Amino acid sequence: MRVAASAFDFKFFEPVDAALRDAGGVLRYDRWFGLAEHDPARSRSLARWADVLFAEWCLDNAVVAARERRDRQRLVVRFHRFEFDRDAPARLDADRVDLIAFAGPHFRDAAVERFGWPDERCLWVPNPVDVEAFTTGKTAAAGRTLGLLGWERQLKRLDRALDLLEALLEVDPGWRLRCKGQHPAAVDWVWHDTPQRRWFEAQLDRIASSDRLARAVRFDGFGPVADWLRDVGWILSPSDVESFHLAAAEGMASAAVPVIWERPGAQQVFPARWVHHDTEAAAAAVWRAADEDTRASQAREARAFVAERYDRPRLARVWQELVLGAAPAHPARTSEG
Known part of the structure; x- marks a missing residue:
């Protein structure tokens, strides 16, 4: 045909x-x-x-x-x-x-x-989701590493990821945030949108002006997503709007625990246990699962969910x-x- x-x-x-x-x-x-x-x-x-x-x-x-x-x-x-x-x-x-x-x-x-x-x-x-492609295992650093895959638009809510990281760092300085994807300055229509550009400049200034955040945040460019996810134990989905959010599903397929902020449609795509009302609730959920056994159990459940459905x-x-x-x-x- x-x-x-x-x-x-x-x-x-x-x-x-x-x-x-x-x-x-x-x-x-x-x-x-x-x-x-x-x-x-x-x-x-x-x-x-x-x-x-x-x-x-x-x-x-x-x-x-x-x-x-x-x-x-x-x-x-x-x-x-x-x-x-x-x-x-x-x-x-x-x-x-x-x-x-x-x-x-x-x-x-x-x-x-x-x-x-x-x-x-x-x-x-x-x-x-090509679940098999993300069967790569995790590094030792993954247990204390948050991952944000795609951050080049304001609606992806880098600020929420930073808020969560700061909440975790208050208790344990070992937490890290890895952000992967295009820098917003490389996306012409984003950077030429003055309010959006100023918003990103404020977020980047926030990181640069904080020794704690500057040490904990890393921006990664292009490269194989599956390799990058080996270092990520927690995949973040803080967006205001998503139709599906493939990045979160790919993270789950790699056996990362999802941390999803509430938005329209989120609980139709992902289980409610991983969808959180606000950053405070998200941080509490991370702490409840932060020991290695609990995190590994939830990671297996997340991977199984994606394998069954997507x-x-x-x-x-x-x-x-x-x-x-x-x-x-x-x-x-x-x-x-």
């Missing part, structure tokens, strides 16, 4: 691509130049070639795919989070879409309400059925069951 996939960014698409190829799918890419810029002739040509149109992101590429879709074809749209406050979803002709797959359950429910899309065509399909082979079968065959009735479950 021939699949034409369109997007401005395919960074989350590789597991879907692999799943479809493993099931005999033949894929071609319509790579857009930006959120709304593309080669109309190529888009039209690929639409005529394909049996299935796959719009990765619900942006203008999805609007165009719906317009180009023919009656013999199937159209699948993948909705992350970035699209929610843009105008493209409101312009999508949902009657010409067979399925809209959401990375997070909260945004699935919110989109159905906001855009009036058919409930039965909107499904939550989590981002796959492992890549399981979700590969879901994508194969959704795109190439009949959709399963329940492609994903909430953390409650």
